Amino acid sequence: MDLELVTIGTELLLGFTIDSNAAEIARALASVGARVVRRTTVGDDPAAITDAVRDGLARTGFVVTTGGLGPTRDDVTKRAVAALFGAPLVVDPVYLDQLRQRFQRLGRGPMPESNRTQAEIPRGAIVLPNQWGTAPGLWLQGEPGVAVVLPGVPREVRGLLEHEVGPRVQELVARLGGAPTVTLSRTLRTTGITESALADRIGPLEDRFAPVTLAYLPTVEGVDLRLTAWGLKRADAERVLGDAAEMLKPVLGEHCYGEDGCDLAAVVLARLERRGARLAVAESCTGGLLGGRITAVPGASRTFVGGVVAYTNDVKVSELGVPQALLEQHGAVSEPVVRAMAEEVTRRFGATAGLAVTGIAGPTGGTPEKPVGTVWLAAFLEGRCETALRRFPGDRQHIRQRSAQAALDLLRRMLQ
Amino acid sequence: MDLELVTIGTELLLGFTIDSNAAEIARALASVGARVVRRTTVGDDPAAITDAVRDGLARTGFVVTTGGLGPTRDDVTKRAVAALFGAPLVVDPVYLDQLRQRFQRLGRGPMPESNRTQAEIPRGAIVLPNQWGTAPGLWLQGEPGVAVVLPGVPREVRGLLEHEVGPRVQELVARLGGAPTVTLSRTLRTTGITESALADRIGPLEDRFAPVTLAYLPTVEGVDLRLTAWGLKRADAERVLGDAAEMLKPVLGEHCYGEDGCDLAAVVLARLERRGARLAVAESCTGGLLGGRITAVPGASRTFVGGVVAYTNDVKVSELGVPQALLEQHGAVSEPVVRAMAEEVTRRFGATAGLAVTGIAGPTGGTPEKPVGTVWLAAFLEGRCETALRRFPGDRQHIRQRSAQAALDLLRRMLQ
Incomplete structure (x- = not known):
């Protein structure tokens, strides 16, 4: 399943902030069978957000947004997306109550009125509870397709991806029928050998990795070799990655000290x-x-x-x-x-x-x-x-x- | 002057690579009076690149791309953009010669044939010499507007921005008449004081910073305070930033240990x-x-x-x-x-x-x-x-x- 990602924030556009959420969301969705085919970044500007989300929905029928869900001036994303789905905003009394309790629990005194807008939910949207912050995620489904609206704080995005968005996207992929496909990677970490020396060793084998592709990623710690299986059923992806890794390891010998995040x-x-x-x-x-x-x-x-x-x-x-x-x-x-x-x-x-x-x-x-x-x-x-x-x-x-x-x-x- | 940025690479889209070039380009262009109003990321796919660049040109008349200028399969950006400008690719003999010399100088033996395509230049395009790598930047100007095509390697992007793209964009902004405006920032670094304690001190003053805005950026090293002047003439931007910094410093007292990149x-x-x-x-x-x-x-x-x-x-x-x-x-x-x-x-x-x-x-x-x-x-x-x-x-x-x-x-x- 293809989808588009819209990341929102004038800070991102100006280059003051690096867009790390975008990478995190793409990886999380790829692992449940959804592929980000385009990413658009716009400022905190209702017209630009509306344009980007509408175009994305027109192309793929599925858009995930991040950013622009704060309690104050940033609250433009929710309004723009709700308007695209023709959904009026209504205060969710259950969520409003949870918000109030959260403020009490953290000993921050009574909830400021500015946070009240966070309990305004587009009618018909599913609220994705955010236990890592105050702005909930939203899942809108309707005539234009599906839009998932996430906050911009990385910790909150990570939590929502793992517990709310990932499982729902996986379910949707399954419901759409056909075999859900995923894109998975494995990285073999090497050190003490140069990229070109590795290429000389691996080159003769490279054709045999197909359909797995191989990328050389040199860092100050050595050269990481990233194997990627693209758009396969999960079991197939894991199998071909395993086969490729087993083929590669003897060639790397003692230069390989571990996999993935290994230190x-x-x-x-x-x-x-x-x-x-x-x-x-x-x-x-x-x-x-x-x-x-x-x-x-x-x-x-x-x-x-x-x-x-x-x-x-x-x-x-x-x-x-x-x-x-x-x-x-x-x-x-x-x-x-x-x-x-x-x-x-x-x-x-x-x-x-x-x-x-x-x-x-x-x-x-x-x-x-x-x-x-x-x-x-x-x-x-x-x-x-x-x-x-x-x-x-x-x-x-x-x-x-x-x-x-x-x-x-x-x-x-x-x-x- | 408004422009759009198109960053190209399947690795970016999949979240394997963080898009750090995008931030670097936006900051460099803001300092010479050009504002990135939208950023689009697409994979190494000719149709997607064509779409994104064409739409960006239609909206702003100025697009900068990064990525997709490698010597082999990645060479799709140049072809896609050249086609949009109706410019056939022709081998530039001067550049071909320089490329050969570069290989010789670095002692890498004769230049592989795959690098020859890097000397193919869209007819009428200005070659932006890349002394940090092998793929030159390109500046295309024509009926659709201006497209600047940059490689994807961060070190090369940085060099080209500073020495080639920045000065040309500045000149273009000046030629377009009107007062060129810039967006500039200054950061005061504090440590040993919390964000909320800073806000209590600074809050009463904040209205007096206008038109400069203030952002609190907490890190493990302390809280950075970023002052930004938006869309002003350079001299005005520098003046109002200076005024705001002078107003802020006495309030911060000994908690402030320096500015910008100060360690x-x-x-x-x-x-x-x-x-x-x-x-x-x-x-x-x-x-x-x-x-x-x-x-x-x-x-x-x-x-x-x-x-x-x-x-x-x-x-x-x-x-x-x-x-x-x-x-x-x-x-x-x-x-x-x-x-x-x-x-x-x-x-x-x-x-x-x-x-x-x-x-x-x-x-x-x-x-x-x-x-x-x-x-x-x-x-x-x-x-x-x-x-x-x-x-x-x-x-x-x-x-x-x-x-x-x-x-x-x-x-x-x-x-x-």
């Missing part, structure tokens, strides 16, 4: 925890970024003990015990120093695994021998230490993020 | 550097995030020496010298412990300023007395130590980010 730090922590290891980190150019990523994982405290940010050479000597002679002979960005950092931090912190990073993140500090982007990494695990030299492209932030990722990856491969 | 860590480092101070950090729940933020600022090494991530109590004792008795008596999340962390890290690292954070980021670990979100902060500066207790809302990531921001803010206020 490399979580993978490393899980493997360390399984062998009862304890991790410490010593950071120079990443300045805490690596520890920050590790501790972003809930439950990191079961494995991670802490670390030292040794930004200056003095601190590398005093807090990590890196011999002054090593620093003088090889420089702070060198294999002997990164190795000493990893070994020392592991020992000092009573850990069994350690990671160290030292490099030149720029924009200044590069030399012809060690240009900006030069980074030494070390991973220490139960008596064994491995090091790696990398030359990362990109700006200061990219180099630091790539460094943290590469350090985690070095340890992951030792834990394989 | 609090950079503000703190600059103030420390001015007095020749050296900074160290001791982090528990933020796990390195605070150091990571500080070292994201280029030149941080002039002021920042390093820090300790003391995630476990053992490390707080062994690496920071926090007395075991304090931990046992008050718990790790307490004023005496955070104070000891700040003082000790400053002393041990030979610094003159120190920051410390200890808290409960969740999702587990909360108690009735110290629920998730409880965070103690300390800032030490030249012999003086200040502490603060906060209860942050949000999830683990939000609590950690708010903690880092609040720690920096505590020190900023001491440096006032």
Whole structure:
């Protein structure tokens, strides 16, 4: 089933706000068999909203709107859509009562009169209860087709999609007969291999993935490979995606560390925890970024003990015990120093695994021998230490993020 | 001058990619006097592209497209738009030569034949040189109006907007006569004060900002206040924005730490550097995030020496010298412990300023007395130590980010 999306807000149009709802709605609807074929964004302007919704209904018979459902001046969407369906607005006493109770429950005092308009419902519309905010979603069905009117707050949109809109759209798709089709994706996450090296490995296979398509998505964390099955029955989509993933995995080998939202730090922590290891980190150019990523994982405290940010050479000597002679002979960005950092931090912190990073993140500090982007990494695990030299492209932030990722990856491969 | 924006890509429509170009283009054009009044997103489908561009031209006479200019199957936009202008595609020998040279220069070997289509230009179109990629922008002018065709890669779009499209649009606006008007914004960044407390302070003034409007934008770093002047001559817009900002600043007082893209860590480092101070950090729940933020600022090494991530109590004792008795008596999340962390890290690292954070980021670990979100902060500066207790809302990531921001803010206020 095809539909159109209309996102509403002068802020969106002016580029002050990024339209993240649009992506969220499209993904949620694709997974229940409805395909967004056009998206239109207009300002908080009744005539423009009316135009966009009417044209969308004329083309597909199904329009979802988001935004323009606030309690005050923003309330234009509901009025515009109701008019298209010839439905007068009438106060819904049940909903008005719920609104009043909500204000009471949150201890916000009596409900302001401006919120009363939120209880005005186009006659005949289905109210989609919004337990995440005050403006309900609306489902209008009539001569022009179906219009679903959603608020603009992302959290509320997400809740309404999952609990109200998704199930109803799925039901509608089923009622329309025919086999409902969905568009589904799976992403294999790789790191430590370039996009072109991946393409060389995968290229010869690509024809065999059909009807699944493959997209290369390079990020600072590596290259994600997104497999997509388009417009198939759910069971078929899942099967062909599974087949393609199974074909791809052996080709990717150890470069693949997980799927979809999988985080490399979580993978490393899980493997360390399984062998009862304890991790410490010593950071120079990443300045805490690596520890920050590790501790972003809930439950990191079961494995991670802490670390030292040794930004200056003095601190590398005093807090990590890196011999002054090593620093003088090889420089702070060198294999002997990164190795000493990893070994020392592991020992000092009573850990069994350690990671160290030292490099030149720029924009200044590069030399012809060690240009900006030069980074030494070390991973220490139960008596064994491995090091790696990398030359990362990109700006200061990219180099630091790539460094943290590469350090985690070095340890992951030792834990394989 | 009004115009419409057409963003092209099946990936955008499906919600796999967030449409960040759209926002960038709208902002850039607003600053030279052109207003995006509608945005349409369609897939990589010639008929849909043709429809959207034709309708946009009919409504406003000016359409900017982005996406669908790649060397292979994506090349549909150029063909669709050229057809609307009745312009046949002809190979531009000068551009073809430049393309070949580019491949040579980047050492990528001979240019693949698939890139040859990028040198095909609609007859009569102006080529907008793209030094950031291979597909040039195009400026078509004719009976249907003006169409500007841009690639989809954000870096290329940004470059073309600044160097090619912006100046031409500005010139066009001027040539169309009348006073060109622009929409400009200024953002005052605040932290350490809630949105509602700000509204209480600012409310009585708000009428006096007209014609400038004010938007409250809460983030994990604080509340940004965006002032916008709509559709004025540039000089007038700048003047009324300046007036509004001057009116607002005394009301915000020390809660305001900067404007627009200003980063609090950079503000703190600059103030420390001015007095020749050296900074160290001791982090528990933020796990390195605070150091990571500080070292994201280029030149941080002039002021920042390093820090300790003391995630476990053992490390707080062994690496920071926090007395075991304090931990046992008050718990790790307490004023005496955070104070000891700040003082000790400053002393041990030979610094003159120190920051410390200890808290409960969740999702587990909360108690009735110290629920998730409880965070103690300390800032030490030249012999003086200040502490603060906060209860942050949000999830683990939000609590950690708010903690880092609040720690920096505590020190900023001491440096006032």
